[in-house]
Amino acid sequence: MRKLFVLLTMSLLVVAASAQKFSWPPKSYPMKVPFAVSEEVKYYWDVQGVLCTGRGNGGYKFRxxxxxxxxxxxxxxINFYYxxxxxxxxxxxAYYFPKVKExxxxxxxxxxxFAGYTPAGFQVFYIHDEMLSIPKEEKETKTIGNIQQKDADRAYYDSIRIVDSIAAVEAAxxxxxxxxxxxxxxxxxYPGGTKALYTFLQENMRKPQIAIETAxxxxxxxxxxVTSDGTVTGANYKRRCNERVDKEVMRLxxxxxxxxxxxxxxxPCNAVVQVSMSIFPSFKASAQFVRVVQ
Structure with a gap:
């Protein structure tokens, strides 16, 4: 744990400025979440962005x-910490990071x-795992000059990473x-909306009197x-009343x-629509959009 807090102190310097602008919980999505990554994790997975994309399973989804x-x-x-x-x-x-190639x-x-588990003052994700290590040969430096150059290079590349992280998040x-x-x-x-549709059906309906009196x-x-150019095609019965009433509804x-x-x-695309009508004892109509057709 001592090692963890030493790393925290170093890593939080990178995100301190952005953390001050971060407010939890989100008011809109996606939202950039400040984060810090330990050197061991960064050696393999250079995390460039963490986005909160919405609610999910009682908590929040992060990409x-x-x-x-x-x-x-x-x-x-890999362990995450608030x-x-x-x-x-x-x-x-602890969340599974994928296997990757350089x-x-x-x-x-x-x-x-999750509600009740997340600190109210949550400001930063810290991504670190005590069991993960950088290969020994990568840690070796031959001279003080090399160490100083390595530190200078890291500072330079870290500054580039911050810019790249913003670009990566914005691209995502x-x-x-x-x-x-x-x-x-x-x-x-329908032109004029649903009310106009029902008016058209009622005004153009020809009551099949014999059918009404019988069944x-x-x-x-x-x-x-309804095709992508607004025409009607492929009409078929989903529910029937009787032959003459059915034919009248089909005509309309x-x-x-x-x-x-x-x-x-x-x-524009093709879409399936259903229209229902009853004629007797009084006129009733309804219409509903079912699905688009690929």
């Missing part, structure tokens, strides 16, 4: 991303920050935003596709023209 500095041939459980006001340390959990980018998700945020936008779906819309109770449901559905098509990721 850890970066680039491998050296090969690591197995998945490894650092709160006054550099107080609380265990956040130069390989990595990105994986963890779930942490942009990628996540693009993925969310690509998943956004809007339903097709006109019930609802007819028809499923159809095939008259529904000029839809505003559904979109996925901002692009």
């Amino acid at each position: 850890v991303l970066g680039t491998a500095n050296h090969d690591f041939t197995v998945s490894r459980s 650092i709160s006001t006054g550099n107080k340390t609380t265990v956040a959990g 130069g390989q980018q990595f990105s994986f998700e963890i779930v942490s920050a 945020e942009a990628e996540m935003a693009a993925e969310r936008a690509a998943r956004v779906v809007t339903a097709p819309k 006109g109770y019930g609802t007819t449901t028809i499923e159809f596709i 559905v095939n008259m529904l023209e000029g839809w505003i098509p559904a979109t996925k990721g901002g692009q």
Whole structure:
């Protein structure tokens, strides 16, 4: 533990400025989370960003991303710690880091920050594992001059890493935003909206009187596709009432023209819609968007 706190003192200097701007819990997602990484972990996994991406499993989801500095041939459980006001340390959990090849980018998700377990003053993630070590040959330096040069190089490269970390996090945020936008779906819309649709059906309905007098109770449901250019195609029955009522509802559905098509990721696409109608004893109608068609 003494070694841990020595490392904490050194590593927290890197994130002290950003930690002051960090507020928990998040007000929006994704949110950059300040972090510090021990030299042993950084030797293999150069963590360049930690993002809180939302709630999950009673806690919060975090995405850890970066680039491998050296090969690591197995998945490894690595400890995370919460650092709160006054550099107080609380265990956040142990999470598996992936096996990597030098130069390989990595990105994986963890779930942490559970209610009742996370310090209210949570400011920084500290990533460290007491059992992980840097190979002996990597620690050896031949002269004082080499040690000084190595320290100077580390300071220089650490300054570059901070800039690269910001770029990596911003790139990840942009990628996540693009993925969310690509998943956004809007339903097709009848011109004038649902009320206009129901008005059209009611005003153009021709009551099949004989069918009503015999077996006109019930609802007819028809499923159809609104294409990417707003036309109706592929209408078929999902629920029937009786032959004449069913035919009348089908006739009306095939008259529904000029839809505003559904979109996925901002692009028009085909979509499945259902319209239900009952004619007797009074007119009732409903419509629902079912799904987009790939």
